[in-house]
Amino acid sequence: MRPDDLNGGLVAAEAFSDDERAAVYRAIETRRDVRDQFLPDPIPDNVLRRLLDAAHAAPSVGFMQPWNFILIRDVAVRQSAWDAFSRANIEAEAMFPEEKRSTYKTLKLEGIRKAPLSICVTSDPDRAGPVVLGRTHNSRMDSYSTVCAIQNLWLAARAEGIGVGWVSIFHDADIRALLGIPERVEIVAWLCLGYVDALYGEPELAIKGWRQRLALEDLVFQDGWGRK
Numbered sequence: 154m155r156p157d158d159l160n161g162g163l164v165a166a167e168a169f170s171d172d173e174r175a176a177v178y179r180a181i182e183t184r185r186d187v188r189d190q191f192l193p194d195p196i197p198d199n200v201l202r203r204l205l206d207a208a209h210a211a212p213s214v215g216f217m218q219p220w221n222f223i224l225i226r227d228v229a230v231r232q233s234a235w236d237a238f239s240r241a242n243i244e245a246e247a248m249f250p251e252e253k254r255s256t257y258k259t260l261k262l263e264g265i266r267k268a269p270l271s272i273c274v275t276s277d278p279d280r281a282g283p284v285v286l287g288r289t290h291n292s293r294m295d296s297y298s299t300v301c302a303i304q305n306l307w308l309a310a311r312a313e314g315i316g317v318g319w320v321s322i323f324h325d326a327d328i329r330a331l332l333g334i335p336e337r338v339e340i341v342a343w344l345c346l347g348y349v350d351a352l353y354g355e356p357e358l359a360i361k362g363w364r365q366r367l368a369l370e371d372l373v374f375q376d377g378w379g380r381k
């Protein structure tokens with residue numbers, strides 16, 4: 154819409170109905186990071202398109218839309234990604250204090266081979282030229298934009314009965330080489346996607362005793378850092 158159009162492009166923005174609002178909060182509250190509950194059923198193209206449309210509707214700094222979505226169904230490619238995860242996960246375990254290592258070892262932290270689809274989400278810092286509106290004073294804003302796209306996809310997937318798991322335990326260089334991603338492009342996420350018929354009611358890491366949800370009251374300050 155051009156700026157001289159009637160209403161300047163504005164459309165009505167009434168609050169959602171009770172049911173619509175409940176659905177939005179339900180998606181937010183029941184979204185989970187999925188590692189093991191994936192069913193093998195493929196995600197139909199039209200459903201995948203809805204998820205990608207949701208991601209592509211995300212806010213982005215200067216409207217730069219820095220994301221790309223590399224769809225990976227190939228079993229051999231997913232196996233190589235799992236190998237990269239597996240090597241890194243051994244290193245990861247050793248980084249924790251000794252008393253946490255045995256618990257760490259019991260955690261399932263990826264679903265790369267079980268989920269029928271992986272999506273590697275990348276962020277291209279050069280998408281909108283060297284000077285980007287809103288990124289002028291903080292160069293990380295393009296990555297943050299891409300994370301917004303991932304969250305949109307994650308929530309839309311919940312509404313579709315599709316689980317999503319974010320995997321970040323790998324050396325970038327391994328995934329970069331595997332998928333031919335240029336050096337200048339940032340790898341933001343490896344996502345595992347598949348239909349699910351069960352989800353944990355709380356974060357799996359909380360249920361398995363790794364870490365509990367913090368009290369919101371402790372995280373909200375009034376008019377300055379630390380002021381309750």
Ligand SMILES: Cc1cc2c(cc1C)N(C[C@H](O)[C@H](O)[C@H](O)COP(=O)(O)O)c1[nH]c(=O)[nH]c(=O)c1N2
Binds near residue numbers: 186262263322357
């Ligand atoms: C940036 C980023 C990176 C990762 C994750 C998340 C995010 C936001 N999470 C999932 C994470 O553990 C999970 O979100 C929390 O434990 C909270 O659980 P729910 O997402 O509410 O189920 C995650 N989980 C996992 O098993 N392996 C991983 O490598 C990662 N990496």
